[in-house]
Amino acid sequence: MTERIIRASCLLLLLLLSPFFLSAQVDGGDSTTTITINDVSLFQHTTATDVSFVIDDPASPGELPLITPAGTPTYLQYTVVVATGAEKTIQASCDTTMRDGLRMNIWAGAPTGTGGVGTALAGGLEVGTTYVADTAVDIIDTITSCATGSGGTQGPAVFCTLTIDESTFANMVTVASEVYTITYTMIDSP
Amino acid sequence: MRARYVFLLVLLLFPFYPLSAITISLSGSWSLSIDSSDVSSGAGGDLNSQYQSNADQVSLDIGDLIDSGDAWELQVHKEDLLWHSDMILGLLRTSGGSGAGTISGGDSLFLELTATDQYFFDGTGDRSLIDIQLRLSGISVVIPADTYSTTIYFTVIDTP
Numbered sequence: 001m002t003e004r005i006i007r008a009s010c011l012l013l014l015l016l017l018s019p020f021f022l023s024a025q026v027d028g029g030d031s032t033t034t035i036t037i038n039d040v041s042l043f044q045h046t047t048a049t050d051v052s053f054v055i056d057d058p059a060s061p062g063e064l065p066l067i068t069p070a071g072t073p074t075y076l077q078y079t080v081v082v083a084t085g086a087e088k089t090i091q092a093s094c095d096t097t098m099r100d101g102l103r104m105n106i107w108a109g110a111p112t113g114t115g116g117v118g119t120a121l122a123g124g125l126e127v128g129t130t131y132v133a134d135t136a137v138d139i140i141d142t143i144t145s146c147a148t149g150s151g152g153t154q155g156p157a158v159f160c161t162l163t164i165d166e167s168t169f170a171n172m173v174t175v176a177s178e179v180y181t182i183t184y185t186m187i188d189s190p
Numbered sequence: 191m192r193a194r195y196v197f198l199l200v201l202l203l204f205p206f207y208p209l210s211a212i213t214i215s216l217s218g219s220w221s222l223s224i225d226s227s228d229v230s231s232g233a234g235g236d237l238n239s240q241y242q243s244n245a246d247q248v249s250l251d252i253g254d255l256i257d258s259g260d261a262w263e264l265q266v267h268k269e270d271l272l273w274h275s276d277m278i279l280g281l282l283r284t285s286g287g288s289g290a291g292t293i294s295g296g297d298s299l300f301l302e303l304t305a306t307d308q309y310f311f312d313g314t315g316d317r318s319l320i321d322i323q324l325r326l327s328g329i330s331v332v333i334p335a336d337t338y339s340t341t342i343y344f345t346v347i348d349t350p
Contacts, residue, residue, distance in 0.1 A: 031248050079229045
């Protein structure tokens with residue numbers, strides 16, 4: 001009886017161990033893959049031509065001078081990759097303080113695209129617009145990793161309008177022409 | 191009587207012991223840096239979604255098989271240190287290497303790696319300098335800037 005038990009045990013052990021020896025497994029190699037995704041800040045403004053404003057006679061005597069054109073949208077296009085928690089802001093600035101009697105406004109439409117394209121700001125001196133002086137002002141903030149698209153009319157539209165500033169209109173004088181340069185900048189948010 | 195069965199057991203196991211001597215060795219790793227130069231369509235466009243390593247980025251040797259007819263199978267899996275769920279890492283065997291044995295599979299489509307072992311290719315006998323190419327796909331701007339790392343583990347199984 002004992003001999004049968006020992007015999008059966010040996011056969012069972014043999015049966016259990018055989019696959020191990022018949023199908024040896026070796027974990028012998030490993031290779032590391034490291035992917036570094038760097039910060040990306042690519043930004044462009046689609047202005048095809050400069051915007052020219054003409055200040056001319058009003059439609060009727062007694063009204064404020066007429067400014068044309070009313071404003072044509074251009075587009076901001078950007079590709080941003082940032083670390084988790086980081087944000088970018090787009091600012092606009094003008095190289096010269098606006099002449100008395102005039103107010104230039106820059107504002108952005110709602111950004112579209114993939115990812116965290118940001119939020120257009122309503123603020124400045126007028127609701128929904130941003131007054132551009134010689135200091136930079138935010139026009140789109142809370143931008144995180146995103147791509148707005150690079151087609152002709154993709155990305156947030158930006159509008160530039162020139163209006164009469166009634167508060168300083170009394171000091172307005174005629175001038176042949178003046179050039180103002182608007183600069184858009186993408187910065188790291190604090 | 192008991193000693194006879196122990197002897198019999200050792201005798202029966204001994205012929206199979208050399209099968210476990212199979213070895214695998216590997217060289218090569220892959221480091222990739224993605225930056226603004228990978229936005230091929232310019233500002234506003236997305237990052238290129240796919241990147242490939244050199245065809246011989248990783249080289250494998252499988253050896254110490256009993257003879258050229260001794261069959262084996264290679265399995266792979268990855269273990270992430272830091273990885274993004276959108277990123278897909280794939281492997282392709284780009285050469286069969288050299289040696290007395292044979293090799294087949296793994297050379298037509300990239301195998302997408304997961305955390306569990308998958309069959310990659312198989313063969314018989316010793317093979318050396320088996321080249322492997324890596325492919326990273328699924329990249330886009332929604333993946334935060336960071337350094338991601340994973341380790342690919344190769345396991346060779348001496349099959350009956």
